[in-house]
Structures are given as structure tokens and as C-alpha cells.
Amino acid sequence: MLNTMKALFAHLGVSSTMVHELDKAPQGEEVERALAGMVSQSPVVPAVFIVGELVGRTDTIMSLHLKGQLVPLLPQAGAL
Template structure:
């Protein structure tokens, strides 16, 4: 849990993913389209990936990836992020966290 907390607080936007996950790819693409440059942590390519995946599940992220943090706060998984984007609040969260500027 400490590793997830530490990594999630190092940048304004952080996404924990797996390289083979299509939803992870979609969420990363959405962030790039919005102008954000999130820190990406591929759990399947990290030596501590399994432990971090369990920590994400303990936070309530189901499925465990993608798990999105904005401003050091857990925001949710792909369905949550898509909902925030469709209602228009995702962009404002990124602006407030200084992940994008307008």
C-alpha cells in the first residue's frame, strides 16, 4: 500500500495499468487527448506489480486496472473515469490538480 501511495502522489495524474489491458490503453489515450501527461505504472512489468495490484483492490478498485489517481487522490477505474469525462468533470479535476493548464 505504501508503494501505491508514494507513486500516486509523485505526479498530478497517475494511472496504474497493465500493458495487455484495452481499457487501460483507452484511459491513457483519453488523458493524452485532454492534454495531460500522466505517470504510467504498468503492473505487469513491475517487480512489485502483484503487491501493488492487491493494494489497489484494497482501495476498492475493481477491476484493479486501470486505477486512476488525480492530485494524489484515488479517482476510480475506467467506468468512473468515463463517467466523469461524459459529465464534464474529469477535465476540471485535471485542471485543479495542475495536470493540464487552460
């Protein structure tokens, strides 16, 4: 699913510097444990945050994209 999210955001023009991969982050495991408390589904990643707010996991992001509701969220995050 991570590759799906990375491909979607790249297609939308989101800079790769805006995408943070926990498996490559020094404190990624700690962040993932914290996410587990916020997301009621397993696995907890990929989880998408925009301007510090949890938007959701892959299914939520794809749904927002299909409804045309994802792209309007990206400029406020400086992602476009």
C-alpha cells in the same frame, strides 16, 4: 481498458509521465494487491488516482469525462 484510459488522457493533453502502468513498475504487483483492498470490483486496474485520491476505474472516469467533470480535476494534479 488501459488503452482506453491512455488514449483519453493523451487526448486531453495529460503528459505520459503522469500515467503509471503497474505492469511496467518494479513493485506493480504489490501496488495492485493494495488496490484490491481499495476497489471492490475486479479487475482492480486500471484505477485512476488524482492528487493521491482514488477517483475510480474506467467506467467512473468515462462518466466524469462525459459530464465535463474530469478535466477540471487534472490541473490540480499538475497533469495539464
